[in-house]
Amino acid sequence: MKFNIYDLSSFTSSINQTLMENCSPFWAVTIEMVLVGIAILSFYAIVGLYLVYAERKVCAFMQCRVGPNRVGPYGFFQTIADLIKLLMKELIPIKNADKFLFNLAPFIVIIASFMALAAIPFAKGLHAIDFNIGIFYVMAVTSIGVIGILLAGWSSNNKYSLIGAMRSGAQIVSYELSVGLSLVTIVILSGSLQLSTIVEAQRDGWFLFTGHIPALIAFLVFLVAATAETNRGPFDLAEAESELTAGFHTEYSGIKFAFFFLAEYMNMFIVASIAATMFLGGWMPLHVGGWEAFNNIMDFVPPFFWYIGKTAVVIFIMMWFKWTFPRLRIDQLLTLEWKYLLPINLVNIIIMSFVVLMGWHF
Amino acid sequence: MRSIINYLKEIFGTVRALLKGMGVTGYYFVHPREIVTQQYPENRATLKMFDRFKGEVVMPHDENNEHHCTACGICEMNCPNGSIEIISKIQLTPEGKKKKVIAKHIYHLGMCTFCNLCIKTCPSNAIIMEQTFEHAVFNRAKLTKVLNQPGSKLSKGDKK
Amino acid sequence: MTEETITGQLEEQEFSINMGPQHPSTHGVLRMILKLKGETVEEVKPQLGYIHRGIEKMCEKLTYAQTIHLTDRLDYMSAHILNEAVCLTVENALEVEIPEHIQYIRTIMDELNRIASHQLWWSAFGMDLGALTTFFYGLRDREKILDIFEETCGARLLLSYNVPGGLMFDIHPNFQKRVKEFITYFRKKLPEYDALLTGNPILQARTKGVGMLTREQAIAYGVSGPSGRGSGFSCDVRKHQPYSAYSKVGFKEILYNEGDSFARYKVRMDEMWESMSIIEQLIDNIPEGNHAVKMKAIIKLPAGEYYQRVEAARGEFGVFVVSDGNKMPYRMKFRSPNFSNLAAINTMASGQKIADLIAIGGSLDFVIPDMDR
Structure with missing residues (x-):
């Protein structure tokens, strides 16, 4: 079995073959599913924890502080210590809360973000399911999360939570449009909904460059709308700690709170991966048409690192937003979507269709 | 358009x-x-407070275990919070005169608001502000301090 | 659930919500009972009393010198200015001539205190609106002023630097150098504040036209200080009734006529520039002299009533003393700016969104211990 860091499809297919040879197809698929589940679960936990750490460090540096620096070198184990603390905390039962929905809500939120990870291509061949409607699936699944938020706000029997949940509902319903339409712009360019095809299509240049102006506009709109969809600052109205104390998760404690917290960071990771995949070529190295030597040098970096690097850049931009801007008001939030992002997006789609029809893209 | x-x-x-x-x-x-963060417990050695910093009231003693407090009670009178209690006793001087001396200068750090009035009004400059700032203790009783050391007596020398 | 809600129909109804006494953006233990219709605030009822310490009553059992350390604990953000108010009352009652040396130092300290207070307000205002980074920038720069205070007064926040008849100590030898360093430093940092927050379109959208208070309403409620001047109410005590060295310096009273939260924001931002120019006019010209006038050990005011007002960072602060000729005041009443400013909040916030209420509260710059005393 040859392990090729640049093309993991040989690695995954060899595992598949070995399993198929040794047991019945049913068990082979079951074992594969379990393996993938474990792999994604551990990936989820590690990425979630270290995104929290990264956010704390990024905001600390922006604010002239050093950030967590007590647990481990440079505070590297801080979030692990936090997780242990959250695991040990008491789960406070709320009087007059809707017990079933109250307990269900964090799971809905976390499962929604967990499911989205399945369709994301991490590297060549490192892909849990390669749907032919991949991008459609990711969008559909990520928007399930809002049900969890609405349930959390409703079942907590707390007025602050309810306001937060209702805000979140209005926000996601509106911004879902912009996220969808800006991705549709790229789908027009690529002609496919399948994520692996989309990545392959960016072999000779990322869509952000080949699609030039309309793709750039779509990217910017996507960044704004995605930040809003993940309930992050400056669009964190659902939790708005200076207005609603903590919004929809005011009444949650311990590990249930941790679920919300982790899901928020994973949602950020997911939208960043989508941005990286759709606009920045996913795991595809930076290629410039005609520059053979340059392209070969770029190919030396394994695809997985390309993917992580691009995602990190997008995540950093989102953190940068959060730690710079004040929060919008709910009516301004909706104005931004319906009066600015949506019209821009619709016009942009027309421009993109025109560009594709005329063959004006690279 | x-x-x-x-x-x-x-x-x-x-x-x-x-x-x-x-x-x-x-x-x-x-x-x-x-970055402006101070790494506090690590920089303890280099961390120096300004010389006027009001940390706590102390009574300086010289090498002969002598202080300047005459037990006049002006600091007690001027303290707005009642953080200072003066307990004095009557002692006979070698000449046979009766003289009031300090038995216990009690200072409640927990009640002090560091207004500096006791130090400002002390006629013999017997008490000063120390620059210490790590006042955390596990027991509130430890915040009540006796400022004059045991066995100390009034300095014969000039006022500082 | 009440009977009405189970009728099976979707009904709109008002609901009331308690904001505070423990809430991140009431800046202390203020409780506001909000009547809401969805996100819209119908009525705000502030409830006070959670941090009432009876300071006015305590003052009746303290000598005049001792009351000063209690005024620190009213509006702790402008402690020096409040201390000065009590000292001026006593000095005016006794008709003591205060030498220029002391007056100049007091004025410089006042303005430093005002800048420090506005810096903290700016930080907290940004944080109320969700821009958390402002908090650290504001506090970072405020630290420089607190260092100056610590070096000269021995304390950072509750200074107790004034005593009747002068100052606790003379200024530290480094004082002038440090103040000048700070002004050079802060002149570079203030444009950064503008780039980060003032020019930000989100902030402008959040504050412009929000929390309107007309000039008439401001006067009717007694809203003073930067909040009143944002409504075009010329109420700067430093200008209208100069005390200490304010008559010797040239400065502008900042007035904005819009009356919204952004106007109040701009007043404070401009006041920081103005305060720096006042300090620059004084810092090099401090006359030689003693740091305190010789006063009697026990100060007794002649029987009568005395009132002195000063411009604290949040508005007009007044001290009213009734003396019966004793060493303790018969009655001591403080006119605190925040209390009057809070009174206007219902007028400003009703009909606006919850988020606007936070912005309005931030632009009024509450210090709760000053309201409750």
Whole structure:
């Protein structure tokens, strides 16, 4: 079995073959599913924890502080210590809360973000399911999360939570449009909904460059709308700690709170991966048409690192937003979507269709 | 047409202003020299308070275990919170005169608001402000201190 | 659930919500009972009393010198200015001539205190609106002023630097150098504040036209200080009734006529520039002299009533003393700016969104211990 860091499809297919040879197809698929589940679960936990750490460090540096620096070198184990603390905390039962929905809500939120990870291509061949409607699936699944938020706000029997949940509902319903339409712009360019095809299509240049102006506009709109969809600052109205104390998760404690917290960071990771995949070529190295030597040098970096690097850049931009801007008001939030992002997006789609029809893209 | 131009102008103006703000945070992100955090327990050795810092009231004693307190009670009178209690006793001097001396100068650190009035009004400059600041203790009773050391007596020398 | 809600129909109804006494953006233990219709605030009822310490009553059992350390604990953000108010009352009652040396130092300290207070307000205002980074920038720069205070007064926040008849100590030898260093430093940092927050379109959208208070309403409620001047109410005590060295310096009273939260924001931002120019006019010209006038050990005011007002960072602060000729005041009443400013919040916030209420509260710059005393 040859392990090729640049093309993991040989690695995954060899595992598949070995399993198929040794047991019945049913068990082979079951074992594969379990393996993938474990792999994604551990990936989820590690990425979630270290995104929290990264956010704390990024905001600390922006604010002239050093950030967590007590647990481990440079505070590297801080979030692990936090997780242990959250695991040990008491789960406070709320009087007059809707017990079933109250307990269900964090799971809905976390499962929604967990499911989205399945369709994301991490590297060549490192892909849990390669749907032919991949991008459609990711969008559909990520928007399930809002049900969890609405349930959390409703079942907590707390007025602050309810306001937060209702805000979140209005926000996601509106911004879902912009996220969808800006991705549709790229789908027009690529002609496919399948994520692996989309990545392959960016072999000779990322869509952000080949699609030039309309793709750039779509990217910017996507960044704004995605930040809003993940309930992050400056669009964190659902939790708005200076207005609603903590919004929809005011009444949650311990590990249930941790679920919300982790899901928020994973949602950020997911939208960043989508941005990286759709606009920045996913795991595809930076290629410039005609520059053979340059392209070969770029190919030396394994695809997985390309993917992580691009995602990190997008995540950093989102953190940068959060730690710079004040929060919008709910009516301004909706104005931004319906009066600015949506019209821009619709016009942009027309421009993109025109560009594709005329063959004006690279 | 004009409204569309204004619409676009508004958008570009907004984006420019937002980028300006991001420029500030971005500048600090790439300039770690601007970090102002003090690493407190580590910098204990180099951390020095200003010489006027009001940390706690102390009564300086010289090498002969002598202080300047005459037990006049002015500090007790001037303290707005009752943080100072003076317990005095009558002692016979070698000449056979009766003289009031300090038995216990009790200082309740937990009640002190560091207004500096006791030090300002002390006629013999017997008490001063120390620059210590690590006052945390596990028992509130430890915040009540006796400022004159056991066996100490009034200095014969000049007032400081 | 009540009977009405189970009718099976969707009904709109008002609901009331308690904001505070423990809430991140009431800046202390203020409780506001909000009547809401969805996100819209119908009525705000502030409830006070959670941090009432009876300071006015306590003052009746303290000598005049001792009351000063209690005034620190009213509006702790402008402690020096409040201390000065009590000292001026006593000095005016006794008709003591205060030498220029002391007056100049007091004025410089006042303005430093005002800048420090506005810096903290700016930080907290940004945080109320969700821009958390402002908090650290504001506090970072405020630290420089607190260092100056610590070096000269021995304390950072509750200074107790004034005593009747002068100052506790003379200024530290480094004082002038440090103040000048700070002004050079802060002149570079203030444009950064503008880039980060003032010019930000989100902030402008959140504050412009929000929390309107007309000039008439401001006068009717007694809203003073930067909040009143944002409504075009010329109420700067430093200008209208100069005390200490304010008559010797040239400065502008900042007035904005819009009356919204952004106007109040701009007043404070401009006041920081103005305060720096006042300090620059004085810092090099401090006359030689003693740091305190010789006063009697026990100060007794002649029987009568005395009132002195000063411009604290949040508005007009007044001290009213009734003396019966004893060493303790018969009655001591403080006119605190925050209390009057809070009174206007219902007028400003009703009909606006919850988020606007936070912005209005931030632009009024509450210090709760000053309201409750």
